[in-house]
Each structure stands twice: as structure tokens, then as C-alpha cells.
Amino acid sequence: MFNVVSRRTLLRGAAGAILPLPRLEASTPKGDERRPxxxxxxxxxxxxxxxxxxxxxxxxxxxxxxxxxxxxxxxxxxxxxxxxxxxxxxxxxxxxxxxxxxxxxxxxxxxxxxxxxxxxxxxxxxxxxxxxxxxxxxxxxxxxxxxxxxxxxxxxxxPRERDPNLLFDRLFRDPLVAPSARRDAVSLLDRVGESTKRLLRTVGKEDQQTLDQYLTVVRQAEVKIENLSRTAASPHDPGQELAGRAATTFNERTDLMIDLIALAxxxxxxxxxxxxxxxxxxxxxxxxxxxxxxxxxxxxxxxxxxxxxxxxxxxxxxxxxxxxxxxxxxxxxxxxxxxxxxxxxxxxxxxxxxxxxxxxxxxxxxxxxxxxxxxxxxxxxxxxxxxxxxxxxxxxxxxxxxxxxxxxxxxxCEPMSGLDGSAYQPYREPAFQSRLEVSGPNVIVQGRLRYDPDRPSEFLIDVTGEQRPVRIAVATKSNRELNFFASTPIRLSGTGERKGGDLVLTALKSVVPLEGQTAASGP
Known part of the structure; x- marks a missing residue:
């Protein structure tokens, strides 16, 4: 039989150290299955x-x-x-x-x-x-x-916080203690060492394993904080993170923030x-x-x-x-x-x-x-x-x-159905057949609109029976509208010409989505 530890227990130590605890079996009254x-x-x-x-x-x-x-x-x-x-x-x-x-x-x-x-x-x-x-x-x-x-x-x-040092302080250090005292103190876990030992003696094996995992993660975060502090960009140069050596710490800082979110x-x-x-x-x-x-x-x-x-x-x-x-x-x-x-x-x-x-x-x-x-x-x-x-x-x-x-x-607003497994009306893509009609410069092409991986400003439509896809290379304004329908079935009409074996649609007259959606005008 182990002592019950309050869910709100904070292990405290020298220089304002605070160590909040994860949920332990010893902190959960028997039969209480409530979880936030x-x-x-x-x-x-x-x-x-x-x-x-x-x-x-x-x-x-x-x-x-x-x-x-x-x-x-x-x-x-x-x-x-x-x-x-x-x-x-x-x-x-x-x-x-x-x-x-x-x-x-x-x-x-x-x-x-x-x-x-x-x-x-x-x-x-x-x-x-x-x-x-x-x-x-x-x-x-x-x-x-x-x-x-x-x-x-x-x-x-x-306002948002971007500094993992300050987030770590907020989670694990008493704000009433002078920053210089916190900075000069030894490891957070060392400062709460005696409190931790007492706690480990009062909990069961499963809680001991949880605490061991937790203390390891906290120490890893603390080491990352220390390493990051040594390479931090100058506070007088907020743009330094965008170039060279400091950019490496940007990735590390983001990982550390995510780890601290999980700990919080x-x-x-x-x-x-x-x-x-x-x-x-x-x-x-x-x-x-x-x-x-x-x-x-x-x-x-x-x-x-x-x-x-x-x-x-x-x-x-x-x-x-x-x-x-x-x-x-x-x-x-x-x-x-x-x-x-x-x-x-x-x-x-x-x-x-x-x-x-x-x-x-x-x-x-x-x-x-x-x-x-x-x-x-x-x-x-x-x-x-x-x-x-x-x-x-x-x-x-x-x-x-x-x-x-x-x-x-x-x-x-009505709730959105389906997220909890409830019934909802799923999307079904309409059946369609690709086709191509060419009369002089006039072109009508129907099929799935896709990006051209070799020409990022252009699109392609594959047509059954055609050896090469129809290319769509139109002005920027029309291109923005086509972006809305990328990867969906569509019918386009306009004018075009042959270029190097490709049929290229160079101007649009109409854009008809086959799934019933329409694009509004751009910003």
C-alpha cells in the first residue's frame, strides 16, 4: 500500500527549482478514471x-x-x-x-x-x-x-513566446527567484534531488518507471537548453536566425519547443x-x-x-x-x-x-x-x-x-459530422471520360487537370488515345483560376497551337469543373 501523492504536487528545490509531476497511480484515487x-x-x-x-x-x-x-x-x-x-x-x-x-x-x-x-x-x-x-x-x-x-x-x-529558455523557466523555475540565482544554480534535477528520492520511496514500481522516464526527458531538455544558450543569436540581431550558423539552432529550437509542449x-x-x-x-x-x-x-x-x-x-x-x-x-x-x-x-x-x-x-x-x-x-x-x-x-x-x-x-454553426465516426455524406468524384476536340485554333479538352512537373507554371490533361498530354500554358490570371481545380476533372475551351509535337492551349475561353465547384475571383 503506497501513499497517495497529490496530482498538484510540485517538487521544489534550491534557486527556485520547480518540478511538476506527470500523472502517477499514487496520485489517482482508486476507481477514479477521470482524465483531462x-x-x-x-x-x-x-x-x-x-x-x-x-x-x-x-x-x-x-x-x-x-x-x-x-x-x-x-x-x-x-x-x-x-x-x-x-x-x-x-x-x-x-x-x-x-x-x-x-x-x-x-x-x-x-x-x-x-x-x-x-x-x-x-x-x-x-x-x-x-x-x-x-x-x-x-x-x-x-x-x-x-x-x-x-x-x-x-x-x-x-502575445506569443518564441524562446524555449523562457518557456523552460515558466515550467520549471520559480519566477520570484532572481534570474542570476537560477542561472548560477546547478542542474534542475540536482536541486530537487532529495525531494525526488523521497517520492521514489513512496510509489510503486509502475510509478517509478514513469518517473524514471520523466526525469530522463526533463534532463535531456535541460541539456538542450544549456547547449542552445551557448549558441543563441544576439538579441540585437533578430534576423540572425535566417542565415548561416544560427539557422542550425532554429531547427534545434523548434524541436526543443515541441519537447517542452509535450512536457507541459x-x-x-x-x-x-x-x-x-x-x-x-x-x-x-x-x-x-x-x-x-x-x-x-x-x-x-x-x-x-x-x-x-x-x-x-x-x-x-x-x-x-x-x-x-x-x-x-x-x-x-x-x-x-x-x-x-x-x-x-x-x-x-x-x-x-x-x-x-x-x-x-x-x-x-x-x-x-x-x-x-x-x-x-x-x-x-x-x-x-x-x-x-x-x-x-x-x-x-x-x-x-x-x-x-x-x-x-x-x-x-452546426457541428461537422464524421470526425467521431458518426455518419456523414462522403465526397464521390463524378464519373468522366477524357476527350479532345480540335477545330483550327479552337480547342476543347476534358480530363483530370494536373501540374506539369517540368514546367511549374503550366498544367497537363491526359486524353485517352493521345500519345502526349495536352499542355495548358496560359496567362497568370487564368493560371491562378486553374490552381483552384488542380487534380480534379475539368473541361477547358480556348485557343491553342502545336509546339514541338505538343498541343498547347495558350488562351482560355471557359473553365467548366466536372464536379460542380466554381472558383471565385482572386484577391
């Missing part, structure tokens, strides 16, 4: 290269991940892939950032609380930290709205976290990936890109998705009795726009993870109709038992 549900949102900036990301012709339980989802293959059974999120039309970077957790763009002071803050209102009682708002980069001063996804009930953006959740220090992997309109340069151009430039691939540039954009998108995979893997590895921390955490990974080049507001990349009490993972859910993000947000609020204020715009 947590929420994490990871924001991916600047949308995606749609053909690289979108799942095509998938079914709910029979689908193949796209090339852009390759980092998630081993975690597939723990994930729920959501498609057809968004609506016809286009978006701006400011609207994209706000859409992620607020569902729409509203001038500062008018939009009300974002999804994460509505959830925090419900789940934060009993935690030390109401919510964490984190980021990888500083404020985008030209358009500050691009830098925020979390908003207060008054519609004001919530495991110790129940907080139950609500948002982490921006970049500002929308992000100009970060990923030197450590061998990429020399900034992210935003590469994201507009039809105007400036070469095949090599498309490859570099894919590297950046893969990096974002790998960070999501890292978090899911961490949460999956931490146990709370018979369950993993991931089982009791809903993780939302996504963006606020679809195709980055034309800023489409359609097929916004969205993946959910964990939360096995409320989600049915291992599936691909693509509703028959476009679904605004606010309906997803309403569903997530319902999962947490959080009711939006009556005046909040989300209060009027």
Missing part, C-alpha cells in the same frame, strides 16, 4: 503545393497518403485526415492566419475569442498555466495580423497550447535544409519557380509536417496509466489556406491526431460539400464540452 482532455494546435504557414499534399480518390478507410504526407505514414492509425475544408474563392495571408482558429478574418477587436481560448476557458481550471501561445519567429511588422492565431474574448491578439501537457501544467511553425507570409530561409530562398517566395511557384524551387518548397513543407509527427510521437510515448498522453490530447495540424501559389481557401490542409475518446482515427474524411472551418471548430468545442458565447459567430 488537452488541446494542441500547430499552425503551418503559407499553405501547401496542392498536388504534393492532397489525397486523391481516397475512401474513408481505403486511402493512400500523398507524397507530402510521407512523414506521417508510420502514425497513420493515430491520425484523422480531413479534406474539403474551406470554400470556393481565395484568401489573404492575414485572413489565413485568423481562419485557422477563428474561422474568418475580423479586424482586431471584433472577432471574439479564438477556438483555443474558448477551449482554455473550459479546461484550464486546476492548471498552473491557463494556456501557452508559442511561435518560431518574431512579429511580421508589415502585416501584424499574419503573426497571430490566438485571440482574446475582446478580439485582441495574444504530461505534467498537466497546461491543457491548451498553440504553436505557430511560422507566420503566414513567412519569409524564413531554411538554410539548414539547403534552401536559399525564403519560404514566401517559393510558395508562389507558378510565377517564379523552377522544378528545383518546387523541390525546395517540398522540403519546407516536409519540415513542418515532420514537426507535427515529432509532437504526436512524443505524446504517444508518454503514458498515463494504461493510456498514452496522445489518447487524451486532441492535436490539430493545419493551415488557413490551400494552394499557396494562388491563396485558395479550398481544401485547406487539416489533420487531427489522438483524442481517442472523441475522435475515430485511421480514417480519411472528405465531406461531399465544402465545409467552412467554423464547423470543425464547433465540433471540437463540443468534444471539450465548451459552449461558445451566444453572440460568438461560431454559436450559429
Amino acid at each position: 482532455l488537452r488541446f494542441v494546435a500547430l499552425f503551418k504557414p503559407n499553405g501547401v503545393h496542392s498536388p504534393y499534399w492532397n489525397i486523391e480518390d481516397g475512401r474513408e478507410k481505403e486511402f493512400r497518403l500523398s507524397a507530402g504526407m510521407a512523414p506521417l505514414e508510420k502514425l497513420k492509425s493515430h491520425l484523422l485526415f480531413v479534406d474539403n475544408l474551406g470554400t470556393a474563392g481565395f484568401t489573404s495571408h492575414m485572413a489565413s492566419a485568423q481562419r485557422f482558429l477563428s474561422g474568418r478574418f475580423s479586424p482586431s477587436g471584433r472577432g471574439g475569442a479564438s477556438l483555443d481560448q474558448l477551449i482554455a476557458d473550459k479546461v484550464s481550471p486546476g492548471t498552473r498555466i491557463r494556456s501557452l501561445e508559442l511561435t518560431t519567429e518574431g512579429l511580421f511588422a508589415q502585416l501584424p495580423e499574419c503573426s497571430y492565431v490566438s485571440y482574446t474574448a475582446q478580439g485582441r491578439p495574444i 501537457l504530461w505534467t498537466d501544467s497546461t491543457r491548451c497550447v498553440t504553436y505557430m511553425l511560422g507566420n503566414d507570409n513567412s519569409r524564413l530561409v531554411f538554410d539548414f535544409l539547403g534552401v536559399k530562398q525564403n519560404h514566401h517566395l517559393l510558395s508562389h511557384y507558378s510565377r517564379t519557380s523552377t522544378p528545383a524551387d518546387i523541390g525546395n518548397l517540398h522540403k519546407i513543407c516536409d519540415w513542418h509536417t515532420e514537426k507535427f509527427a515529432r509532437l504526436v510521437t512524443r505524446l504517444k510515448s508518454y503514458t498515463e496509466g494504461p493510456r498514452s498522453l496522445l489518447d487524451d490530447t486532441v492535436v490539430l495540424y493545419g493551415a488557413g489556406m490551400g494552394a499557396s501559389d494562388s491563396h485558395t481557401a479550398h481544401r485547406i490542409p487539416t489533420v487531427l491526431a489522438g483524442g481517442t475518446r472523441v475522435l475515430r482515427t485511421g480514417r480519411y474524411v472528405r465531406p461531399a460539400k465544402n465545409t467552412e472551418p467554423t464547423h470543425l471548430h464547433r465540433t471540437l468545442l463540443d468534444f471539450f464540452g465548451a459552449a461558445p458565447p451566444p453572440q460568438h459567430h461560431i454559436a450559429a
Whole structure:
């Protein structure tokens, strides 16, 4: 028979050391199966290269991940892939950032609380930290709205933390102790050593194993903090992270932030976290990936890109998705009795726009993870109709038992069906046949529109019986409209000519999607 340890126990030591504890069997009264549900949102900036990301012709339980989802293959059974999120039309970077957790763009002071803050209102009682708002980069001063996804009930953006040192302090160090004393002190675990030894003597074998894993992870984080401090960029040169040697620490800092997020959740220090992997309109340069151009430039691939540039954009998108995979893997590895921390955490990974080049507001990349009490993972859910993000947000609020204020715009939204395994109307691509009609310069071509991998500003349509696909090389304005319909069946009419054995459509007269969608005018 072991002593019961309070769930709120903090091991304290010299120089302000604080060590919150993960859930232990000794801290759980017999028969008490209650476990808090947590929420994490990871924001991916600047949308995606749609053909690289979108799942095509998938079914709910029979689908193949796209090339852009390759980092998630081993975690597939723990994930729920959501498609057809968004609506016809286009978006701006400011609207994209706000859409992620607020569902729409509203001038500062008018939009009300974002999804994460509505959830925090419900789940934060009993935690030390109401919510964490984190980021990888500083404020985008030209358009500050691009830098925020979390908003207060008054519609004001919530400041974000980008320094893992300060996050570590917030989790494990007493703010009332002078920073110089904390800095000069020995290891955190050494400072709480006596308290730890006493605790280990009072708990059972299973809890001892949990504590051993936890203390190892904390020490690893502390070592990374120490190493990072030695190579940190000068505070007087905020742009230093974008080049050379300091760029290497950017990747390390991001990994460390993700590890600290997992620790914050495991110790129940907080139950609500948002982490921006970049500002929308992000100009970060990923030197450590061998990429020399900034992210935003590469994201507009039809105007400036070469095949090599498309490859570099894919590297950046893969990096974002790998960070999501890292978090899911961490949460999956931490146990709370018979369950993993991931089982009791809903993780939302996504963006606020679809195709980055034309800023489409359609097929916004969205993946959910964990939360096995409320989600049915291992599936691909693509509703028959476009679904605004606010309906997803309403569903997530319902999962947490959080009711939006009556005046909040989300209060009027119906929940999105299917996420919990409930019935929904799935998308089915209409049957179609490819065909080609040529009369002088006039051309009508029908088939699946796809990108030309060798000419990023052009498209191709394969036609049965034709040896070579029809090329579509049109002006930028028309190209932006075609981006909306990439990878879908479509009928195009216009004028063209033969070039080197290829039939090339050079001007459009009409664009008729075969699946009933229409694109609005661009921004």
C-alpha cells in the first residue's frame, strides 16, 4: 500500500527549482478514471503545393497518403485526415492566419475569442498555466495580423513566446527567484534531488518507471537548453536566425519547443497550447535544409519557380509536417496509466489556406491526431460539400464540452459530422471520360487537370488515345483560376497551337469543373 501523492504536487528545490509531476497511480484515487482532455494546435504557414499534399480518390478507410504526407505514414492509425475544408474563392495571408482558429478574418477587436481560448476557458481550471501561445519567429511588422492565431474574448491578439529558455523557466523555475540565482544554480534535477528520492520511496514500481522516464526527458531538455544558450543569436540581431550558423539552432529550437509542449501537457501544467511553425507570409530561409530562398517566395511557384524551387518548397513543407509527427510521437510515448498522453490530447495540424501559389481557401490542409475518446482515427474524411472551418471548430468545442458565447459567430454553426465516426455524406468524384476536340485554333479538352512537373507554371490533361498530354500554358490570371481545380476533372475551351509535337492551349475561353465547384475571383 503506497501513499497517495497529490496530482498538484510540485517538487521544489534550491534557486527556485520547480518540478511538476506527470500523472502517477499514487496520485489517482482508486476507481477514479477521470482524465483531462488537452488541446494542441500547430499552425503551418503559407499553405501547401496542392498536388504534393492532397489525397486523391481516397475512401474513408481505403486511402493512400500523398507524397507530402510521407512523414506521417508510420502514425497513420493515430491520425484523422480531413479534406474539403474551406470554400470556393481565395484568401489573404492575414485572413489565413485568423481562419485557422477563428474561422474568418475580423479586424482586431471584433472577432471574439479564438477556438483555443474558448477551449482554455473550459479546461484550464486546476492548471498552473491557463494556456501557452508559442511561435518560431518574431512579429511580421508589415502585416501584424499574419503573426497571430490566438485571440482574446475582446478580439485582441495574444502575445506569443518564441524562446524555449523562457518557456523552460515558466515550467520549471520559480519566477520570484532572481534570474542570476537560477542561472548560477546547478542542474534542475540536482536541486530537487532529495525531494525526488523521497517520492521514489513512496510509489510503486509502475510509478517509478514513469518517473524514471520523466526525469530522463526533463534532463535531456535541460541539456538542450544549456547547449542552445551557448549558441543563441544576439538579441540585437533578430534576423540572425535566417542565415548561416544560427539557422542550425532554429531547427534545434523548434524541436526543443515541441519537447517542452509535450512536457507541459504530461505534467498537466497546461491543457491548451498553440504553436505557430511560422507566420503566414513567412519569409524564413531554411538554410539548414539547403534552401536559399525564403519560404514566401517559393510558395508562389507558378510565377517564379523552377522544378528545383518546387523541390525546395517540398522540403519546407516536409519540415513542418515532420514537426507535427515529432509532437504526436512524443505524446504517444508518454503514458498515463494504461493510456498514452496522445489518447487524451486532441492535436490539430493545419493551415488557413490551400494552394499557396494562388491563396485558395479550398481544401485547406487539416489533420487531427489522438483524442481517442472523441475522435475515430485511421480514417480519411472528405465531406461531399465544402465545409467552412467554423464547423470543425464547433465540433471540437463540443468534444471539450465548451459552449461558445451566444453572440460568438461560431454559436450559429452546426457541428461537422464524421470526425467521431458518426455518419456523414462522403465526397464521390463524378464519373468522366477524357476527350479532345480540335477545330483550327479552337480547342476543347476534358480530363483530370494536373501540374506539369517540368514546367511549374503550366498544367497537363491526359486524353485517352493521345500519345502526349495536352499542355495548358496560359496567362497568370487564368493560371491562378486553374490552381483552384488542380487534380480534379475539368473541361477547358480556348485557343491553342502545336509546339514541338505538343498541343498547347495558350488562351482560355471557359473553365467548366466536372464536379460542380466554381472558383471565385482572386484577391
